[in-house]
Amino acid sequence: MPAQTMTLAKALNLSLRTALEDDPDVLVMGEDVGRLGGVFRVTDGLQKDFGEDRVMDSPLAESGIVGTAVGLALGGHRPVVEIQFDGFVFPAYDQIVTQLAKLHARSGGALRMPVVVRIPYGGGIGAVEHHSESPEALFAHVPGLKVVSPATPSDAYWMLGQAVRSDDPVIFFEPKRRYWDTGEVDPGATPPPLHRARVVRAGTDLTLAGYGPTVKLCREAAEAAAEDGRSVEVLDLRSLSPVDFDTVQASVERTHRLVVVHEAPVFFGAGAEIAARITTRCFYALEAPVLRVGGHHTPYPPARLEGHYLPDLDRVLAAVDDSLAY
């Protein structure tokens, strides 16, 4: 297949289609993933082409979806589960944390859990409550899970394919506000490893690290900062469990400053772990504390207020200023 420009949602769709074609054990399941093609159309057309047996509309029960996926995996299938929105993963949290994450270890390695849990996440689409959450830290803290989030159509395509082929459970966070962003996908390319961070833009004065929905924001901030004569390096972390600290460290050793940007609340968020670890790794190299830009420690607000909740260009640039002021 030649390289094509497509939306992130379409790239995910193509990746699922490829996975279903390549491996008869791959299943797609979730609420409304069948005839409707999912509320974001990520599974559009898959049931039509692969049948109801492989692309299944599940009952409205998230614990049931993940719990039966565990059973299907024990039977040798490779379920790709869709949680309709970030805020609806919590009924499945027990199955994910106490079962999916632990069965490989519990069995002393005898059982494998090749299950992908796809979660459209994050805000910025003007949605009602529970449709804009960023719960990634709640999964990254849990041993036994792998947690990733693509930021571009190309990564969406490749990373989902890698997640499906992985024999470990992967929590796959899809930045829903980027579903309609377009980019090139080249199915003939060789992708980087699933858990490798990516230098999106090189710079020398400061490192700006984001993932998922905030990578684009970080890029924009770096461009704006460049106009002020500041050279900002941008990293796309891509993976939150594990985090590719080597890449972050290498960057910070060059720039001596780090700002982490995510939509989730800052308190106990991914930025905390990155700050703590990079401060240890780069204690003498850092010229400023690792700063964090993210959600407030408040419930995600109603849509008309989300602009005041989500990190935006101004807040990122203010943090860049703050860091450079040290």
Added chain:
Amino acid sequence: MPAQTMTLAKALNLSLRTALEDDPDVLVMGEDVGRLGGVFRVTDGLQKDFGEDRVMDSPLAESGIVGTAVGLALGGHRPVVEIQFDGFVFPAYDQIVTQLAKLHARSGGALRMPVVVRIPYGGGIGAVEHHSESPEALFAHVPGLKVVSPATPSDAYWMLGQAVRSDDPVIFFEPKRRYWDTGEVDPGATPPPLHRARVVRAGTDLTLAGYGPTVKLCREAAEAAAEDGRSVEVLDLRSLSPVDFDTVQASVERTHRLVVVHEAPVFFGAGAEIAARITTRCFYALEAPVLRVGGHHTPYPPARLEGHYLPDLDRVLAAVDDSLAY
């Protein structure tokens, strides 16, 4: 009532008894809390004295327990809910995160959620799987919740009383390996505020911060370090949401070094947030990166291995050494 020496479990029992006596709206509910008095006997005798209507054995359904507690709170009651073990809170996670934590905000302040969720947590008692977890970070990250953990019988007594009287939901983590530790409880004393950290032992060379089960360990480490001529200050954080950063900062400004100790996995754990924030607050004061001692990024191992998983004196002292070596 005069000051008495009692176990931590007994102090909790006394605190619940007092709460039930003081306020007819207080309820105690959970699995086996009635006639059995709870698997740890924390509710021993309460059903006998306050009746089945106020001390209720719940069906075996954690989401149901917390969900009905939310409804009871809406009806003006003040439920104190027991989750039997740390590893069994996850079926209730959705009700805690999407409902209990948010109803006050959702209602624009009209509704209050005076619900306490008691969770015996942590390892070290040789238990089977799911009975030794430390999931506190998974609650501290969630806006709308307050999260605390007492380390002594006196704090157990006072903090539980304060939690029950609070109009906000409080996740109350009880260090189960300390249930049988004894200490003085003086019901006539004036307790510190619920979310205030406590200097357990003053020191000048390094600050060691723990909470719940690790406070005792930190104290022992400070004593051992003292024998080597090192003056270690010990903090009991007591509250994880909010964290009393002022007290930690004041300590670190004196000692210039901080080690945080908890049983939960280090990765995305409480130590990360404390490290990140204290590094920002004390950037020029810190002479070493904030170090963390905690669980590995592995599922909690079987009992015969937990000694290699849990922080112990050697590991804490090694971290103290590491910090002082900077």
Added chain:
Amino acid sequence: MTAPTADHASGATALTDALNAFADHRPEPQAVQLLRPDGTLTLPPEHIPGYGSELLRALYRDMRMARELDTEATALQRQGELGLWPPLLGQEAAQIGSAHALRPDDHVFPSYREHGVAWCRGVDPVDVVRLFRGVTNGGWDPRGSGFHLYTLVVGAHVLHATGYAMSLAKRGSDAVAVAYFGDGASSEGDVAEAFTFAAVHDAPVLFLCQNNQWAISEPVTRQTSSPLYRRAQGFGFPGVRVDGNDALAVHAVTRHALDHIRGGGGPFFVEAFTYRMGAHTTSDDPTRYRPPAELEQWRARDPLARLRAHLSATGLAEPAFFEETEERATELAHRVRHAVRTMPDPAPAGVFDHVHAEGHALVDEERRRFEEYERSFTDPERP
């Protein structure tokens, strides 16, 4: 509970007999119906509790108001004034019929589509619309109306209703908690747990399931292989199916259920068999999954048309009544439209409001920083 069976004096003659004794061969009863789609009654009026011009007109008027609100809000969403709207079109009888059976001190726990119930409980429709405009996640004070906030996490509130009912019982009240939820919600573990808690506590809670045949794109056959009212019987309390497009029947059955509950009979389940005639929400496109013929079939069972036909044919309402009702509906639409168009956005620092009742050091600190930061944009001193 049955006591443990002791000796089997007269056993079955064959194993299959013993097993067959467990088979569930009950015939499927017809949904309770009082008004046929053509507007005629299935029973003599004197057998219908509450039958009379007052009730019937009120039911009609409130169904009409609910439909008008729904139409207006859908239009407002199309015009970009609302972020989203979940239409109730087709479910007016299920909502208005049941709501009219409630007492003011009963407490309703809705899902997110119960705009008709909200109306009957006296919640200002502007407040309902405010939620879907994205101005608030709540919108009204449930303590006034006995109508709890909408709950968007499917099924979660059914436990709240059960807990509330337990609270009522503890206070010796004979009020009832009512949980409205959908066919899809019936699959959520929380709903099953609510049944268990309600049953073992004999809680005064009415489970009112609007089976509108669809959960977004999934037909009810993806949620259950059994009629939903039978679910309740499996938990030990009664379940009844009512024609959910017949306001009179819904009213009568709900009243029966409430009497049962108030009399100390414990929980009751009513399945209102109805149909979601519109999209799931304004974001949804039902033509992708729904056969048009099905919609047509249900259009013939329109809840408003049926009651209107009855009111006209019996003379219980004159043309003037219908005219006046139309006027009131138009007024409502205008009022809602005007209110939405002039609705102010919340203050930016509203993000920090009411996170906790008693404060939280971090939230307070973040608010201070945020206010400082906001000021920095207007502050002329800013560098």
Added chain:
Amino acid sequence: MTAPTADHASGATALTDALNAFADHRPEPQAVQLLRPDGTLTLPPEHIPGYGSELLRALYRDMRMARELDTEATALQRQGELGLWPPLLGQEAAQIGSAHALRPDDHVFPSYREHGVAWCRGVDPVDVVRLFRGVTNGGWDPRGSGFHLYTLVVGAHVLHATGYAMSLAKRGSDAVAVAYFGDGASSEGDVAEAFTFAAVHDAPVLFLCQNNQWAISEPVTRQTSSPLYRRAQGFGFPGVRVDGNDALAVHAVTRHALDHIRGGGGPFFVEAFTYRMGAHTTSDDPTRYRPPAELEQWRARDPLARLRAHLSATGLAEPAFFEETEERATELAHRVRHAVRTMPDPAPAGVFDHVHAEGHALVDEERRRFEEYERSFTDPERP
């Protein structure tokens, strides 16, 4: 699903008639029983599928082995060799009877008390005991025995069984997945969700509920107001109650259920009505909550005594059979005891084993550090 009711041609004559049609007046059938507590049959032997000396001796022998294992493990726990033990005492018939009806390619998903089923599936009892010694969180490879690992989160595995059944069906297998769970577990939302998934997917899964009357200190009346087998009927599939202390009846009913499932009939629920004669676990003290008279009543229904009486009275087993069984049981006890006493602790770095199938940079790093750290204690170079 019933189609929407159209016109009611011949309606009920009163509303109460219409409502009464929904009332569930079925009589409570007696639990299926084949062997009375005194060892006599309720049916002529030729009506009992599989009846014969082979089956009956095998059932007795395995029940005896299970009880011996249970006794030995309880003793080992008291001596500090095990961290915990959940005794199966009293539930031997429910476990052995059902397990004997299974095929080797069926797949069992147990809770944590199914030591008797484990035994029948060929799992080495030493592996079961290993788990409760705290050496592992698993203990055996489920792929060999068709016996999944114990699941300690009550109810969670019932969904796994259902998913596994869906997997079997997709592969065209006629094997069955079997979920064992307790009366307490029936309250967990996961179990209800499993019923829904199983029913709408027609999944080949057998739900085998051992209603042993207690969930730790809570009697089954805290979990349900309805007989548990009826729960299944509320989800649209059959449920049957069997005398769970009658191995022969449990075997026959399980076989019937499996035939039903293999024949494409979809899920089936068997409630084995039994009794937990011991403590919940060795950490529990049932005298705090349980009336002694109840225990006595159930002691008279002991599953082993009953089958032994039958075997003796009918001459289906000679004294030599019982002697040999006792010897085998004693051998088993010795073997388990010896194995436990000589069981090595896992290697310290075992903490890091098998967290992921494909590695994880952080876990790998932590393992390296840990091994370095461990070496520092033995390293003579250590300062």
